[in-house]
Amino acid sequence: MNLGLLDRVGEWNPQLFRELKGKLKPRNLIVAIAISMLGQLILLMSFASQLPEEDPTRSWHRNTRYCDVVNSGKCRLDSFGDPVINWQLWLWDAFLWLSIFGIFGMLVVGTYLLISDLSKEEHRSTLNFIRLSPRSSQNILLGKLLGVPILLYIAAVLAIPLHMWLGLAANVPLHLILGFYSVLVASCIFFYSASLLYGLVSTGLRGFQPWLGSGLLLMFLSGAHNLASFDYQRITHSPFDGITLFSPSFFLPYLAASISPPLDISSFEPGKSESLPWFGLPLSASAAIFGIFLLSNYTVWTIWAWQGLQRRFPNPSASVFSKKQSYLLTACFELLLLGFALEPRFSDYRSSGDRIFENFSAILVFNLIWFLGVIAALSPHRQALQDWARYRHQKRSISQQGILADLLWGEKSPAVVAVGINLAIANIMLTLWVLTWGGDRQNQALLALLLNTTFVLICAAVAQLMLVMKTPKRFLWTASTLSGLIILPPMVLGFLSIYPAKIPAMWLFTGFAWAALKEASTTAIFLAVVGQCLALTLLGLQLKRQLRQAGESTTRSLLAGARS
Numbered sequence: 001m002n003l004g005l006l007d008r009v010g011e012w013n014p015q016l017f018r019e020l021k022g023k024l025k026p027r028n029l030i031v032a033i034a035i036s037m038l039g040q041l042i043l044l045m046s047f048a049s050q051l052p053e054e055d056p057t058r059s060w061h062r063n064t065r066y067c068d069v070v071n072s073g074k075c076r077l078d079s080f081g082d083p084v085i086n087w088q089l090w091l092w093d094a095f096l097w098l099s100i101f102g103i104f105g106m107l108v109v110g111t112y113l114l115i116s117d118l119s120k121e122e123h124r125s126t127l128n129f130i131r132l133s134p135r136s137s138q139n140i141l142l143g144k145l146l147g148v149p150i151l152l153y154i155a156a157v158l159a160i161p162l163h164m165w166l167g168l169a170a171n172v173p174l175h176l177i178l179g180f181y182s183v184l185v186a187s188c189i190f191f192y193s194a195s196l197l198y199g200l201v202s203t204g205l206r207g208f209q210p211w212l213g214s215g216l217l218l219m220f221l222s223g224a225h226n227l228a229s230f231d232y233q234r235i236t237h238s239p240f241d242g243i244t245l246f247s248p249s250f251f252l253p254y255l256a257a258s259i260s261p262p263l264d265i266s267s268f269e270p271g272k273s274e275s276l277p278w279f280g281l282p283l284s285a286s287a288a289i290f291g292i293f294l295l296s297n298y299t300v301w302t303i304w305a306w307q308g309l310q311r312r313f314p315n316p317s318a319s320v321f322s323k324k325q326s327y328l329l330t331a332c333f334e335l336l337l338l339g340f341a342l343e344p345r346f347s348d349y350r351s352s353g354d355r356i357f358e359n360f361s362a363i364l365v366f367n368l369i370w371f372l373g374v375i376a377a378l379s380p381h382r383q384a385l386q387d388w389a390r391y392r393h394q395k396r397s398i399s400q401q402g403i404l405a406d407l408l409w410g411e412k413s414p415a416v417v418a419v420g421i422n423l424a425i426a427n428i429m430l431t432l433w434v435l436t437w438g439g440d441r442q443n444q445a446l447l448a449l450l451l452n453t454t455f456v457l458i459c460a461a462v463a464q465l466m467l468v469m470k471t472p473k474r475f476l477w478t479a480s481t482l483s484g485l486i487i488l489p490p491m492v493l494g495f496l497s498i499y500p501a502k503i504p505a506m507w508l509f510t511g512f513a514w515a516a517l518k519e520a521s522t523t524a525i526f527l528a529v530v531g532q533c534l535a536l537t538l539l540g541l542q543l544k545r546q547l548r549q550a551g552e553s554t555t556r557s558l559l560a561g562a563r564s
Contacts, residue, residue: 013143014135015130015135015144015147016142016143018143018147019144019146019147019148019150020147020150023151024150024151029151029154032151032154033154036155036156040158040159044162047093047094047097050065050066051090052067052083066085066086066087066090067083067086068084068086087169088169088170091169092172092256092259094166095163095170098159098162098163099180099252099255100252102163103225103248103249105152105156106152106184106188107187107188107191109149110188111191111192111195111210111214112211113148114144114148114149115198116209117199118144118196118209119199119203123206131313137309137314138310140313141196141306141309145189163177164177170259171259171260172255172259173258176254179251179287179291180251180252182295183248183251183291183294183295183298186298187247189298190246190302193302196305197308199213200309200312201376203316220243220246221249224243224246224247224249225249238340238341238359238362239338239340239341239363240362241340242336242337242340244276244283245293245297246297248294250290251290251291251294254286254287254290254291258287277340278340279342297336300332304332307325308320308321317383317384318411319378319379319380321378322409323378323408323409323410323421324409326378326418326422327421327425331429333370334363334425334426334430337363337367338363338429338430341359341362354441356437356441357441357444357445360448363430364448364452364514365512367426368456368511371419371422371423371456371459371460372486374419375415375419375456376463376479378419379414379463379478380414380467381474381475382467382468382469382474385412385414387412388414389548414464414547415460415463416464416540416543419457420453420460423456423457427449430445444517444518445514447517448514448517451508451513451525451529451532452511452514454536455510455513457536458539459482459485459486461539461543462485463478463482465542466481468543468547486510486511489510489511490507490510490511500512500515500516500519504516504520504524505520505521505527505528508520508525509532
């Protein structure tokens with residue numbers, strides 16, 4: 001690379017200069033170019049092998065997907081005796097698979113590279129040195145985001161000419177191809193930003209970090225791709241439709257539908273305008289509307305990811321989000337889910353109670369996962385809690401506003417109250433929706449909200465208690481315990497053949513109480529609520545005692561021990 005250009009890059013972003021200088025070596029460039037070119041060649045050779053093959057008798061041709069088939073599975077022949085090949089379908093298939101490889105390659109490989117780079121920096125203790133740089137956190141992290149996957153960017157750019165030619169030759173409009181590129185770039189920015197945040201939070205996992213992060217993303221993209229391979233039209237809609245806003249694969253059906261003359265494709269066909277509503281808005285009405293909504297969704301969540309990066313990078317002990325930010329973040333998440341849970345025919349609510357309750361149950365499942373993230377993002381660790389418990393009486397802001405205000409907004413105060421406020425925000429939005437139902441399902445939904453709230457608060461109290469422990473692996477112990485609280489009880493009950501319809505009382509004490517409410521008796525529900533409230537009270541008292549002990553000065557503890 002031109003030395004003058006690198007100097008200018010170094011003046012603008014020293015971190016980017018460091019990454020480029022380390023990765024843009026001749027051997028690395030040759031490998032990246034070779035992988036890109038070889039991959040494109042293998043793709044073309046693979047599709048070339050699928051063209052009709054003539055047998056020795058010239059009576060019929062194998063691999064008949066790309067030719068007009070006549071009777072007995074033979075290809076239709078032209079006047080020269082050669083099969084008539086549908087080149088447009090062949091070009092589209094090659095274009096489609098190159099698009100899919102681009103989505104998976106850019107997102108999964110890029111995510112792995114970024115998380116792995118942060119893990120290595122942390123292991124070498126160079127990440128703390130980077131934090132001491134006078135440059136802003138945004139400048140440093142932007143250098144990481146642009147520089148670490150630079151070889152992947154080069155490989156992707158080299159594939160654009162072939163991808164563009166295949167699409168245009170298959171009669172895909174240029175503006176939709178450019179729209180697909182925009183969606184893919186926006187998704188890369190979001191997932192790369194999220195991977196940087198994940199890398200900063202999960203430092204205790206060390207070498208397992210990149211494999212776990214990229215593996216989870218691969219599973220998500222695979223599931224989303226399978227959903228995108230079918231028609232959008234469904235009898236009902238659920239919050240799972242929100243997946244469509246996080247995978248570029250869902251933009252591919254609009255490219256398939258734009259081909260002229262149209263192709264007979266069994267998959268990747270978008271549904272009708274009313275098939276994917278969000279608060280009644282037809283998101284799938286056109287490629288432009290769906291593309292704009294995709295870009296808007298990526299932009300919103302990328303901004304949130306960078307809010308967490310700006311807090312976490314300069315101070316590794318800080319929470320990912322402030323409590324004030326978490327309240328707005330939860331509201332955004334609930335709006336996204338609730339918009340897809342509403343049915344397009346509002347007058348049909350009372351006649352479709354089971355269908356509505358299924359959507360409500362799906363939201364509760366998403367919320368359970370979401371609030372685990374909220375607990376992890378807001379809960380301070382031992383040192384922060386110890387400082388808060390020891391010096392909070394000296395802070396003027398606490399003495400003037402009171403302890404409740406500090407629990408709601410304070411950076412180092414316990415997170416149980418803040419988690420409760422997040423739950424209240426979500427419950428208010430869901431309750432307003434549930435009150436429009438009527439019937440028995442409405443009462444079951446309100447009880448499910450109550451049991452879900454107490455269960456999440458118990459998880460928050462357990463997490464905060466475990467983070468006060470003196471063990472150096474507090475985060476891993478806490479994550480394992482919370483995962484066990486959620487996953488183990490349903491697994492054990494299922495292994496013992498204790499199903500919600502058979503013995504519903506046992507399920508009321510799990511995170512999936514909504515599954516047993518229809519069959520549970522009033523007495524069982526009452527006992528479950530009382531039991532969870534009692535457990536939450538005992539955990540709160542224990543947390544208060546632990547914080548009091550943590551807040552005692554070392555001298556006071558020694559004197560107390562000497563007197564005893």
